[in-house]
Amino acid sequence: MPQHHPVIEVELPSGDTVSVVRRRFSGGPGPRVAVVAGIRGDAPEGVRVAHELITFLSGVEDRLAGTVDVYPCANPLAAHRGLPRWPFFDSDLNRLFPGDDDGHPPERVAAALNRDVQGADQVVEVRGARAAFSEVTQAHVRPGEALAAERALRLNVTVVWERTPGPAASSTFAHQHPGAIVLEGGTGNRLTPGVGKDLTDGLLNLLAMMGVLGEGELPFHWAALARPILVHDEHVQRVRTERGGLFLPALAIWKRVEEGEELGRVVDPTTGEVREIVPSPMTGRILAIRELPVVFPGTVVARVVCT
Amino acid sequence: MTVVFSLEAPYRRAYELHRLTFGQGGPVVAIVAGLHGNELNSMHAVNLLASSLQVQPPRGTVHLFPLVNTFGGDEGVKRWPFDDRDLNRAFPGDPRGTSVERIAAALIEHTEADVCVDVHSGAPHVRELPQVRAPLSGRELDLARAMGLPLVWRRAGEQLDGTGLVGAWRRAGRAGLHVVGGRGITLDTEHSGTLARGLHRLLTHLGMSPAIGPAETVADVTRVEIETHRAPCGGFFVPEVRVGARVKPGHLLGYMQIPIGGDRIGELRAGRAGVVMTVRAWPMVHAEELLVRVAATP
Ligand SMILES: [Zn+2]
Numbered sequence: 001m002p003q004h005h006p007v008i009e010v011e012l013p014s015g016d017t018v019s020v021v022r023r024r025f026s027g028g029p030g031p032r033v034a035v036v037a038g039i040r041g042d043a044p045e046g047v048r049v050a051h052e053l054i055t056f057l058s059g060v061e062d063r064l065a066g067t068v069d070v071y072p073c074a075n076p077l078a079a080h081r082g083l084p085r086w087p088f089f090d091s092d093l094n095r096l097f098p099g100d101d102d103g104h105p106p107e108r109v110a111a112a113l114n115r116d117v118q119g120a121d122q123v124v125e126v127r128g129a130r131a132a133f134s135e136v137t138q139a140h141v142r143p144g145e146a147l148a149a150e151r152a153l154r155l156n157v158t159v160v161w162e163r164t165p166g167p168a169a170s171s172t173f174a175h176q177h178p179g180a181i182v183l184e185g186g187t188g189n190r191l192t193p194g195v196g197k198d199l200t201d202g203l204l205n206l207l208a209m210m211g212v213l214g215e216g217e218l219p220f221h222w223a224a225l226a227r228p229i230l231v232h233d234e235h236v237q238r239v240r241t242e243r244g245g246l247f248l249p250a251l252a253i254w255k256r257v258e259e260g261e262e263l264g265r266v267v268d269p270t271t272g273e274v275r276e277i278v279p280s281p282m283t284g285r286i287l288a289i290r291e292l293p294v295v296f297p298g299t300v301v302a303r304v305v306c307t
Numbered sequence: 308m309t310v311v312f313s314l315e316a317p318y319r320r321a322y323e324l325h326r327l328t329f330g331q332g333g334p335v336v337a338i339v340a341g342l343h344g345n346e347l348n349s350m351h352a353v354n355l356l357a358s359s360l361q362v363q364p365p366r367g368t369v370h371l372f373p374l375v376n377t378f379g380g381d382e383g384v385k386r387w388p389f390d391d392r393d394l395n396r397a398f399p400g401d402p403r404g405t406s407v408e409r410i411a412a413a414l415i416e417h418t419e420a421d422v423c424v425d426v427h428s429g430a431p432h433v434r435e436l437p438q439v440r441a442p443l444s445g446r447e448l449d450l451a452r453a454m455g456l457p458l459v460w461r462r463a464g465e466q467l468d469g470t471g472l473v474g475a476w477r478r479a480g481r482a483g484l485h486v487v488g489g490r491g492i493t494l495d496t497e498h499s500g501t502l503a504r505g506l507h508r509l510l511t512h513l514g515m516s517p518a519i520g521p522a523e524t525v526a527d528v529t530r531v532e533i534e535t536h537r538a539p540c541g542g543f544f545v546p547e548v549r550v551g552a553r554v555k556p557g558h559l560l561g562y563m564q565i566p567i568g569g570d571r572i573g574e575l576r577a578g579r580a581g582v583v584m585t586v587r588a589w590p591m592v593h594a595e596e597l598l599v600r601v602a603a604t605p
Contacts, residue, residue, distance in 0.1 A: 011541045013591035014566055088593075105593050240403075244315035269318070294317045296389055296406035 007071065008112035010105045018077055020109055022116060023070045025057040030066025031210050034120035035203060036113070037071065037127075039094045039173055041078025041085070042189040045128030045196055049183075052200040056219070066212035069120065074113055074173075075106075082189055084131065095171045114176055122151065122210060123177040126199060129186045132292035135303075136253050137185030137198050139228070140174075148179040149230065154209050155183065156202030156225045158254065159287060159305065162232050187291065201225065231305050237282060239302040241266050243275040247295045249302075251286055259283045263302050266295060282306050312413035314406060316378075322406075324413055326372055327357055330365040334513050337370040337418035338506060339425050342394050342472060344379020344386070346428035348489040352502035353426060359507065365515040368420075375414060385491065395425075398475035415475055422450060422513065423476045423483045426502060429490045432589035433597065436550040436582065437488030437501040443529065447482050453512035454505035455522025456486070457551065458584050458602055461529045484509075490588050525551075525582045526602035533584070534601040536575045538592040542566060545590065548599070552583045560599045566591065577601055 003026070006019040035053060037046035050072035057068055073079050077087050085092050086106040096103075099110025117123055129135040138159040139152035152160045165175060174180040183199055186192035201220055207213040215222070241247060249264040251257060257280040266276040284306035295301060312324040338356070340349035353373040360369060374380055378388050386393050392407040400411025429435035438458035441451035451459055468474045476483035486505065489498035501523065510516035526532075538544065546561040548554065554577040563573040575598060585600035592598065 011594055013541045013543065013593055015541065102595070104596060240405075244321075245317050275315075294389070296317070297315055298403065298405045298409055299390075300405070 007116045008109055010109065020071065020074055020076065020113060023054050023072070024067060025061045025064055025070070026067040027061055027064025028066055030064075030212055031121035032067040032069065032119070033122045033124070033207060033210065033212060034069045034117045035071065035124045035126060036074060036117065036173065037125075038073035038075055038079050039125065040092070040127070041075045041081060041083050042131055043128035044079070044082075044189065045186040045191055045199070046126035046183070047073050047079065048191055048196040049126045049199045049203065052196060053203060056200070056204065060213065060217050063214060063217060064212055065214070066210070068207060068212060069117070071113065071117075074109065094173055095168060097171055097173050097176050110173075114173070117177060120177070122206070123174070123180040124183060124203065124206070125174050125180060126183045126203075128190070129184060129188045129192075130288070131188040132290055133288045134187045134192075134253050134291045135185055135288040137183070137195060137202075137226075138287070140182040140184065141179075143232070145179050148181055151206055151209065152181050153228055153230065154202070154205050154225070155181070155228070156198050156205060157183065157185065157228050158226060160228045160230045161236065162230065164233050198226070229307055231307075235284075235307075236287060236303055236305050238300050239263060239278060239281060239304060241276060241278060241295045241299050241301055242297055244296045245269065245275050246293045247278070247290055247299070247301050248293060249289045249291065251289065253286050253289055255286050257284060257286060257304060263289070263304075278302070280304050311417045312410070314409060322378060322410070324372070324375065324410065324417070325377075326370055326417060329357075329360040329369045329371070330367055330515070333367055333421070334515065335368045335370070335420040335422075336510065336513065336515070337372070337420035337423045339372045339375060339414065339418065339423070339472065340427075341372070341374035341376055341380060342425065343427060343491065344374075344376040344382065344384050344388075345431065345491045346385070347492075347494040348428040348499045348502060349426035349486075350374050350380075351494060351496070351499035352488070352506065355499060355503035356506045359503075360516075363516065365510055367513070367515045369510065369515070370418065370420065372414070372418075375410070383492070395472055396470045398470050398472055399478070400475075411472075411475075414472070415479065418476070418481075420481060422509070423473075423481050424486055424506065424509065425472045425476075425483065426486045426488075426506075429487055429585075431491035432587065434490040434495075434550050434586050434588045435487050436584040436602075437498050437505065438486070438584065439505065440485045440487065447484060450482055450509060450512065451484055452524070452527070453509055454484075454486070455508045455524050456488075456505040457501065457523050457525050457582070459524060459527040460533075460602075461527070463530075526584065526604050528602045532603040534578055534581065534603075535597065536560060536599040536601075538563065538594055538596045538598055539573050540594050542572060542592060543569075543590045544587050544592050544598050546586050546599070548583045548586065550583050550586050553581075553604070554583060554601060555580050560601075561586075563592075575599060579603060
């Protein structure tokens, strides 16, 4: 049986408590892989992947050559409500790392989770898509982390993106762990058919590649897995609107676009006026497209990648 | 009133950034409120100042922005409602960026002044004695003290974060002050009046307006002179003091009880003489949350 370990138990004002838990599957002295989901409460796809992983690993634990730690939901109160932030404190857990043992509850959760994951040979954070977006499955690694990139290419995603950390990166979970891989895909705050299975298969393949799981245990043939393309920052462009209104996308994710082709349009829903035709800045494919239509001037509505 | 910036909005009329300008020539002061849409004391304080400047125009120029986050104000929320972003984390902004970045950039552009003040209420769950937060030394501390607000809180590294408005002003070479009073969500007319008098005294100090009543400062402290009481456990906190109360060692500040049944599980007592500067207003508390702060008085 997998070990059920509360990473931290948070006492609530009412006298109730809420726990962040870890399920450990350990079958041998081999590498330890940590899979963390639900750091934001609006990413149920990651929680589903954690569930699929737990279900599969429960059947093969005695044949594992290493350890898999699954943290199915790091932000349980937010997930309870489908909101990104920890309720009451209204704080973004993914801006609180490395955390503070003497801070308020979300800061203590960040500290406890960070400590628990320390020493893992591979850390994977599973998210869903960004709120408001539909995205192809993708793995993000930091530039220059060759081993992480090599592993990410086996994760059954569409794209591996060597992504330069942004200004807020230093306070994120993934940034605390060199070589961490971040998995994204699907639709913001929704489950998308196929995405959970693709990401779960990818994680099992990673476990096999690292020698934690025997190749014979994989529930699929390796040849069935996707061969991701590897892209860098200069291959990806964000597209913004210049007008406010309702953004109506013209194309779905991973469709090919030509430079100048319409990605979608901004309309005034009350008059029918077309305020803006939003063109693709380059020839390539659609990595992400905004599906929550309300936009202001400057709202990001798509990411296009040149392939 | 001038609209200095606008932004097209879906389903409603465009967002507009409003500025009231009094007087002309130098020196120039800019005062901003309502960056957070639920901080009503800040808006009311700036409007009180506006009504007195209407009667007695300043020598020099005063720009007032009584309510930056109108959309948040309409909904009673702190942040910019569209994407739930904190405007006070969007500086220095970007005229080609997202909606909050565009508003932030416009605000920096239109607060070109010698002295800039950003007025806030406290968080909705705490009530704060009207105060100005200033660096440990320098011109900003002199300006802060000239406001004569009940509390001057000198803080190391105060507002150096350039994603906040005050930090962005400092980086742009302007003197920036951070003023806080009362709590969010509620209007407290007494605190608003105190904040408005502080703003007026700043203008007096700069030679722009005639003097009003004497300074109201009761404490001028750094962190080590502040006694912080935190919740020993989760529960229901019942305060026994209000902000501004003078306390002596042993004074009962409040007590903790269990929320279901009300059994008393702990008491908080002052350890030193001082003035109560912060009181928890929302009683359901987690362990280690801030309940009361007492600032040492001379
Ligand atoms: Zn505020």
